[in-house]
Structure formats: structure tokens, C-alpha cells
Amino acid sequence: MKKASPTIRDVAAAAGVSVATVSKFINGAQRFSAPVEAKLRAAIDSLGYRSNPLARSMITGRTRTIGLAILDISNPHFTNVVKGANRIALRHDYTLLLVDTEENQARERTLIEALAQRVDGLIVSSRMPEESSQWMTELRKPVVLMRRADSLGLPSLGIDNHLTTYMLARHLLNQGHRRFAYLGFGQARLNEERIEGARQCLAEAGLTLDVHDAHAPTAEAGERSCSAVMLGPNQPDAVICYNDLIALGFMKEATSLGFKLPRDVSVTGIDNVPYGEYASPALTTVDIQSEKMGETAMLRLIDALAGKRDAVGHVTFEPRLIVRDSTMHRG
Amino acid sequence: MKKASPTIRDVAAAAGVSVATVSKFINGAQRFSAPVEAKLRAAIDSLGYRSNPLARSMITGRTRTIGLAILDISNPHFTNVVKGANRIALRHDYTLLLVDTEENQARERTLIEALAQRVDGLIVSSRMPEESSQWMTELRKPVVLMRRADSLGLPSLGIDNHLTTYMLARHLLNQGHRRFAYLGFGQARLNEERIEGARQCLAEAGLTLDVHDAHAPTAEAGERSCSAVMLGPNQPDAVICYNDLIALGFMKEATSLGFKLPRDVSVTGIDNVPYGEYASPALTTVDIQSEKMGETAMLRLIDALAGKRDAVGHVTFEPRLIVRDSTMHRG
């Protein structure tokens, strides 16, 4: 299982040619005379030769590997990002070096810096404040950021967060809701934008938003926070959650607490994770094109690596409202 | 963003020592005289030197990278495997090179063979028949298989599949169900074992199993197959699904078709994916310790790489029944 692999030299010897010829052959760099080609082929597969990508990389400086740093592989949003990124990578003959930072900011930098050394470029998802992310520009490798960060001068992409919650609020308003709560995740940069989006929409209707924090972007966190929202002094008839996971947990706990959904309260999420559809009531949410974001990030990175002109700008994705059964008209 | 990185030679020059000394220093291979150590430190961080892992790997033959090949990152079962494997890898200072074969057998071999060249060892999840998996033993790298395959002589691990469905059938039997259907995924090796487990249990009660195939291990497939199961000639009062995803899809569609769950039919899955809990009715399932499997696979691999004696055997995990609301007593 671990026998020493034959090298290019072994092949050269076996085929009676020079190493340079073998190298050119495996790289398909040119054409060869029939006898040489035959001998090469024979030597290669009789020895079971496979070129050593490490040695090649050391010279060319390219590894055909892209680093992808995400915050939590358990979150279906990121799973979809990985899926999209992986698909494009494969198509361009790259492989993915995955790093899950597990929402741990302390580790993040070390992990990503180490990653940067083994790849040609990287896609990074991070919650670090822009001010302390300067190091990302000093990785000596092209980086695509999965969030807006204008001051860093890095290519980036993300959705219009303000719009997500604006849409949600408008939808709920149209349905006749009047008492709004927002269950957020304060550590995320984009939490503010989401609060702002909902607030603005509500303000236009003369309403206010009761803001809560779930402290984690997970279903468990949503469960834990439910009673504080539903049994507090401002019982809402509509709650907008930071993401689908929180919403799913919230709905489960609300049901346990004896509320009938969506009759007693309408709930919405953001992300359009695959399982919102299978919850009951099926979750109204906003699709943020997670998979597409992964694809686009990878595409931009690969273009950059190929030397194509890359607008070092921000690409904004359009969110799309997905109405399901967790929101209903208020008589 | 791409300035040429300083090399060990630059450091040596700046510090006025030899490259060998620098090498030993960054590898913490020995102790140094105070003045040398000071100069080294100064040179290294004034240059911002970082050792090039590729060059190191080429010599040592080790990359500190583990390859993980899974069938579908969208499936929460595999997500959990990744999570577990990643946690252990990180702890031992390894990184994960992830490959998602997307349930595509044709690509699988190529992808994995390529992967094998860039890693120290690999963990492989595959549906390939044992007979045609011989190549996995010829990768020249340690491999841990995420399924039973005795003839290959590779370390492997998995759960007792026979027991999963046996338990499920027994549970449903105890609840008074009598008309059983199984909604499987024929392409999986373990489908047979699961059918057998349920069958055996039912046989003991003088009952039979009505076997169907969903053709994919996904929620969509479960939805599509529902009507054939529920509206066919043998309407069941209990259905055991190949996995949670299929069960979730099945339940959704059954509800659409007008069935009341679990009153009209009890449904079970296998895997204990996080979202079964948030479906309604919450899904009765069998926990197969996905995350733990990932951890154990990684641990065994790392032990093997560290030269520790590794029983080239199969480790079997115990499934555990999780009863929730999708199964109920039959009056």
C-alpha cells in the first residue's frame, strides 16, 4: 500500500529516452514520433507511473487547488455554497481544500493563513470586522470574499441584506400583521443591515420592530429564544428570523409552548435551506442563491487565476421571497 | 497580493547563518545559541517569512493533508461525517481535502486517484461494488473505508444496517402496525441489508414487507415515490424509509395527498439528520452516529499514519432508535 512510486527517471530509463521527453509527454506539451510515443506509453503503464503533483507544483507555483473557508459546515447555507463552488472547481480541474472555522474567530486567521500556503487562491467566509481583516489582503494569493467589505479592495459577493428583510416585512404587512419581532444573530455583520431593512419598511407603515438576539445562527438557538420573544411583554404576531435555522427552532418551540402556527404567529427565515420546505408549517423564507454564490465566487477566482481582468468589485445577488405556509393572512 | 515570498535562503542571508540552520530552527529540531536564535527571529519576522509547505512535502513525502471523498455534501449525513472528521483532523494539525463525487460512479475513481496523490491518506465513502473496488488498495496511501468491504482488506467502519431496520420494524410492530412498506434506494449496497433486517423481524411475526424503490437518497425522491406506495394496491400503515431525506419527502407528499400523519400512516427514516426533528410530525429515526463515524475514521487513519498498529478490521457502530412523533400506536 505504500511502495515507493516510480519517478519520471524510472520511466525515462525504461523507455530509453530522457526525462525531459517524459515530462513533455505527460504534459501533452508536444507531439512525438510514433516509436517514442509507444515506448513511453508502454513504460508508463508497465511501471504504473503517476506524476507527482507536489514536485510539479513546486516548480510551476500552482497547485490546482482552491481553498474554501466557511463558518460552519453544519449550516445548509454553507453546504450549498460548497456544493456550488465544488462543481465549478471540478469543471476547471481544481480541487477544494476545505476549512471549517466552526464560527471560531480566534482560530480563523491561523487556519486561513495556513490554508493560503497550499492553494492557488481562496474563497473566504468570515464574520471578522472589516477593520481587522487587513491581513486577508496580505495572503499573497487571490482572495474572493463572501461578504461585502469595500475597504479591503478585494473582490467580493453577497446579497442585498437590507432588501431581504424589507421584502419580508412588506409581505407580512400586506398580510395584515402589525406587531413585529426580529430574532437576530448579533455577531453577524449583516445582522444590522437586516434589522435596518425591516425597520425601514415598518417605519413607512408607522410601526416598530421588537429586536431580540438568538446568540447563534442555529436551530437550537432559535428554540432557546422562543419563549423570551413569545411570552414577553410584546407578544408579536409576526417574527422575522435572522436565518432559516433559527426560524425552524423557533417554530418547533412555539408549537411546544402551545401556539398554533401560523394562526397565532407568522414566522419567516432567510436562506431557503432545503429543509424549510419539509417543516410544518413549511417555512416562508428568502432565497439567497447559496449554491449560485458558491459557483460565482469560484468562477471569479478561477478567472483571476487565469489572468482574466477581474473587476475588484462587489457582486450583489438578488434575494427572492419564497412564500410558504408559515405566514398567513391575519383576518 | 502576489509578491514573491522570501525563501529560507533570504532568511539565512539576513540572519547571517546557513540555510540548514534556518531549516532546523523553523522545525524546532534542536536548540540554538542565544545570539543565533535572536538573529533568526528578527530576520524571519522582518521578512515575513513563511516556510513553503510544498517544498517541505516534496522531501518528507508528507503533506499533512487527508483526503475525504463523500457521495454528496448536500446530504446532512455526510455533512456530519465531514464535521467529525474535520474536527479530529484539525486537532492533529491536518487539513481536509474534500471531494464530493456527487453520487457519480463514473467520476469517482478518477477523482479519488487524483486525490490520493495530494494527501497522506484518505477516507472514502463509496457505493462501488466490492468486486470493482480493488483499485482502492492500490492507491499507495492508507485508506479508511466508510462501509463494510471485507474482501479488500482495508480498515473500514459502518453501522449494523441489519439492526437498524430490525429495530424499526420491531418498534412499529409493538405499536400495532401490520401492513409494512419499505421505501429504499436500490443502488446502495446496504439497501439489501436494511430490507433483510426488516423482513426478518416481520417474518417472526408472520408478516411481509412491501418493497419499493425511490431511486435516489433524496427528499425529492421520497416525494415522487409517495403516491406509488400510498395509493397502490397494498396501502401500508407503516413505512420504513431508506433514510431521513426520503422519509421527509415522503411525509410531505403524503400530507399533500390528504393523509393525516401519523394517524393514517407511521413513517420512519434512518440517519437522524438534524432537520428530522423540525419536521412535523417530528421524524422517528435511527441515529447512526454520523459525526462520530467521521471522527473515528479520521482517528484510525491518523493512527495508521503515525505508524500505530491498526487492526485492519471493521468497526461496527451501534444504531440507536430515536422515537418521535411520526410513529404512533395503532388503536
Place this chain on the structure above:
DNA sequence: CTGAAAGCGCTAACAC
């Protein structure tokens, strides 16, 4: 403790 030198397996000029 420190240094000199010989490569790891391969590519990339440049000759022939």
C-alpha cells in the same frame, strides 16, 4: 551547535 553539500521529482530554457 552550525554549516556544506547532495538531492526530493519535476519543469523549462536552450541546444542539438
Place this chain on the structure above:
DNA sequence: GTGTTAGCGCTTTCAG
């Protein structure tokens, strides 16, 4: 078309 040769950035004997 094919061969020669000089390294890539680093580790690793082996002397001193």
C-alpha cells in the same frame, strides 16, 4: 523531436 542541464525551496546526512 529529443536531450542536457540548471534549478524550484526545502530537508538531511555528515563534517567540523
